[in-house]
Amino acid sequence: MKVPRSRLLAALVAAPLLLTGCSAGSLGSSSDDAGGGTTITFLVDTADSSVKPAEALAEAFHEQNPDITVEVETRPGGTDGDNLVKTRLSTGTMDDVFLYNSGSLFQQIDPAKNLVPITDQPYAADIDESFKPNASAGGELYGAPIGTAMGGGVLYNRDVYSQLGLSVPTTWQQFIENSQKIKDSGGGVAPVVQTYGDTWTSQLFVLGDFHNVAAAEPTFADDFTANKAKFATDPAALKGFEHLQQVHDAGLTNTDFASATLADGLRMVADGTGAQYPMLSAIAAGGLATAAGGNTDSVGFFALPGDDAASNGLTAWYPAGAYIPKSTSGAELEAAKAFLGFIASPAGCDAQTSASAPTGPYLVSGCELPSDTSQLTKDVVKYFDDGKQSPALEFLSPVKGPSLEQITVQVGSGISTAAQGAALYDQDVEKQAQQLGLAGW
Numbered sequence: 001m002k003v004p005r006s007r008l009l010a011a012l013v014a015a016p017l018l019l020t021g022c023s024a025g026s027l028g029s030s031s032d033d034a035g036g037g038t039t040i041t042f043l044v045d046t047a048d049s050s051v052k053p054a055e056a057l058a059e060a061f062h063e064q065n066p067d068i069t070v071e072v073e074t075r076p077g078g079t080d081g082d083n084l085v086k087t088r089l090s091t092g093t094m095d096d097v098f099l100y101n102s103g104s105l106f107q108q109i110d111p112a113k114n115l116v117p118i119t120d121q122p123y124a125a126d127i128d129e130s131f132k133p134n135a136s137a138g139g140e141l142y143g144a145p146i147g148t149a150m151g152g153g154v155l156y157n158r159d160v161y162s163q164l165g166l167s168v169p170t171t172w173q174q175f176i177e178n179s180q181k182i183k184d185s186g187g188g189v190a191p192v193v194q195t196y197g198d199t200w201t202s203q204l205f206v207l208g209d210f211h212n213v214a215a216a217e218p219t220f221a222d223d224f225t226a227n228k229a230k231f232a233t234d235p236a237a238l239k240g241f242e243h244l245q246q247v248h249d250a251g252l253t254n255t256d257f258a259s260a261t262l263a264d265g266l267r268m269v270a271d272g273t274g275a276q277y278p279m280l281s282a283i284a285a286g287g288l289a290t291a292a293g294g295n296t297d298s299v300g301f302f303a304l305p306g307d308d309a310a311s312n313g314l315t316a317w318y319p320a321g322a323y324i325p326k327s328t329s330g331a332e333l334e335a336a337k338a339f340l341g342f343i344a345s346p347a348g349c350d351a352q353t354s355a356s357a358p359t360g361p362y363l364v365s366g367c368e369l370p371s372d373t374s375q376l377t378k379d380v381v382k383y384f385d386d387g388k389q390s391p392a393l394e395f396l397s398p399v400k401g402p403s404l405e406q407i408t409v410q411v412g413s414g415i416s417t418a419a420q421g422a423a424l425y426d427q428d429v430e431k432q433a434q435q436l437g438l439a440g441w
Contacts, residue, residue, distance in 0.1 A: 037067035038335045040096035040328075045081070046074045050099065052355040053147065060351035061342045068335045070097075089114040094325035096336045099146060102134035102321045103395030111137040116324040116333065118142060123341040128363035130384065134395055135321040143321025144344040147352065148360035150282035151314040151380045152208030152392065153303045155266075158375070160189055160275045161300075168302045170309040172243065175276075179252045182275045190254035192247050193274035194412055195265040197258070202408040204278035205247070205304070206240035210393045211315040212306025213237050221396035227433065227440040232422035239306070241418035241425075244411045258413060266291035270299055278304065280317070281380045285359035288376070301379040303388075313388035314380070318395060319363065361385075398436055401428030 044054045051074065058070035073095060075081050088094040089109055100106065109115070117140035118124055124141055135143030154175075156168075161178075164185055169175040179191035195201045213220055216236035223229035224237075231237045247253060254260060254274060266284060268274030270292030277284075281301055288296045303314040322343050324336045342348045349367035352358070358369055361381045369381065383389045394400055404425055411421035433441040 037069060038331045039069040039071060040332050040335045040339065041071045041073050042322075042339070043073050043075055043095040043098040045077050045099070047077075049356055053352040054099070056351040056355035057146075057339075057343060057348060060347060060354075061339055064342065064347070065335075065338060068338065070339060085109065089325055089327075092325075092327040094327055096328045096332050097322055097324055097339055099320050099322055100143075102131070102143065102145070102318050103391065104398045105394075106135060106143070106321065107137060108398065111142045111323075112140070114326055115142045116326055116328065116337075118144070118324070118337065118340060121337060121341060123344045126365040127344050128365070128384075130316070130389065131318055131321075131363040134318045134391065135323075143323045144340045145319045145363045146322050146343060147319035147356075148282070148358045148362055149319055149380075149384065150280055150317045150360045151301070151303065151383060151389065152204055152210075152280050152317065153278070153301055153314060153380075154208075155269045155277040155279050155281075155284050155376065156300050156302065157189075157269050157272045157275050157298055158300045159298050160272050168300075169305050170312040171305050172239075172307060175305050176246070176250070176252075179247070179276065180250070183252060189272060190268065190274040191252040191276060192254075193260070193265045193268050193277040194247075194253045194257035195260040195262055195277075196409050196412065197261040197264070199405040199409050201262055201265065201279065202244075202412050203405050204280070205244040205412075206404065206408055207392060208278060208280075208304040208315050209240035209243065209306065211303065211313045211390045212239070212308075212311070213393075214390050215306065215308065215311040215313070221393060224393070225397040225399055225433075225438065227430075227438075230422075230426045232419060232426050238418065238422050241408075241411055241422045244408060244421075245414075245418040248412050248414050253412075262287065263291040270296065272298070281376060282317075282359040285357075285374055285377055288374075296374045296376065299374075299376050301376045303383060313390060314383035315392050316384070316389040317392050399429050399433050399438070401425055401432050403428045 042054060042058060044050045054072045058072050061070055062068065085100060086109060100109065119141045127144060131145045132141055135141060160182065164181055166178045166181065169178055182189055182191040213236045217234060220229050220234065220237060265277045266287050269277040270288055288299060303312060305312055322340055328336050344364050346366040349362045349364055353370060359377055361384045407421045407424050410416040411418055430441060
């Protein structure tokens with residue numbers, strides 16, 4: 001996702017997968033280059049959550065490779081920055097290594113033409129198989145993952161679940177039954193927290209349901225991209241909108257859903273005044289410490305369930321990749337390949353952890369999370385460990401209408417029906433697909 005496509009990205013900017021654009025601001029190197037050796041530049045965006053891990057990687061890599069200096073440079077995000085990345089690639093002026101999206105947006109920078117493959121590098125075998133399709137093209141792997149993956153699902157208050165004898169649901173029916181029991185318990189706990197004061201948060205019932213869509217309709221992403229499948233007419237894709245309407249119509253939300261904010265939602269699920277909150281795991285892990293005063297032990301996470309318990313799994317968002325442009329050559333190319341190898345190693349993961357607490361699994365063999373990892377993050381990691389996750393739609397298709405958050409607010413507020421909302425979204429994505437010049441639109 002990119003900012004202009006959805007304000008969901010604005011909340012996700014802490015997640016490495018959202019980094020786009022470029023600029024020219026150098027932050028200095030991991031050490032001075034007075035002693036000679038090779039110097040390479042590493043381009044990232046200006047968010048602290050990107051800069052600090054990048055600097056930690058540069059320093060730790062230099063400690064192991066004193067003849068190589070990595071200078072971290074910064075770039076803005078957004079459409080302008082994204083266009084600058086493409087311009088630098090096309091003109092051969094890109095930094096030696098750069099951070100960019102994985103998934104469908106990665107394909108837009110023409111990897112085969114512009115990037116150096118790392119398929120033959122020994123560390124390619126250490127990169128998790130779930131990440132590789134998101135940084136590959138034409139059978140070649142081009143990127144190493146930076147940061148951790150995350151999931152779209154439901155935060156839940158473990159104490160409320162324990163007190164009412166509830167089990168983590170693996171079907172939508174079980175989720176509704178749990179929600180109704182919470183409502184009927186008489187404790188004044190909101191069964192399902194919604195926070196439309198931050199409109200982007202309204203999208204999770206739709207976006208987080210895509211694992212279930214893909215399980216029911218394996219070709220949906222390709223058909224959607226080719227204008228052969230629609231949310232309003234595909235029964236599996238429509239369910240996310242239907243779930244949003246059902247939760248509203250059954251009176252399962254907090255009474256202040258129209259004005260509540262993300263901070264309110266995190267606080268409610270942490271203190272037990274709200275039992276369940278559809279949310280992105282990384283946003284929750286990063287925000288609970290602030291919004292809930294550090295009260296994170298009581299919060300768990302489960303994947304948004306669908307109709308079939310047998311296919312229950314997580315809709316996953318993958319981290320960004322570090323890539324090498326073809327303009328990098330000679331000693332700098334060898335240094336850049338070595339740097340990517342360090343990123344895709346336990347030492348690289350440890351360096352990132354030292355700068356920023358992980359909010360999901362590192363997709364590199366041998367990387368371990370610290371002992372004080374939150375229960376929420378442990379729950380997310382288990383889906384990856386068990387192989388029960390699949391990509392969010394945006395990693396499979398470049399098509400995402402910019403008005404989804406307004407449409408899901410309407411459905412979740414009872415202003416529009418699920419069918420009306422899905423039809424509006426189909427109209428919304430048509431405009432965006434035409435702007436992208438996709439075939440079939």
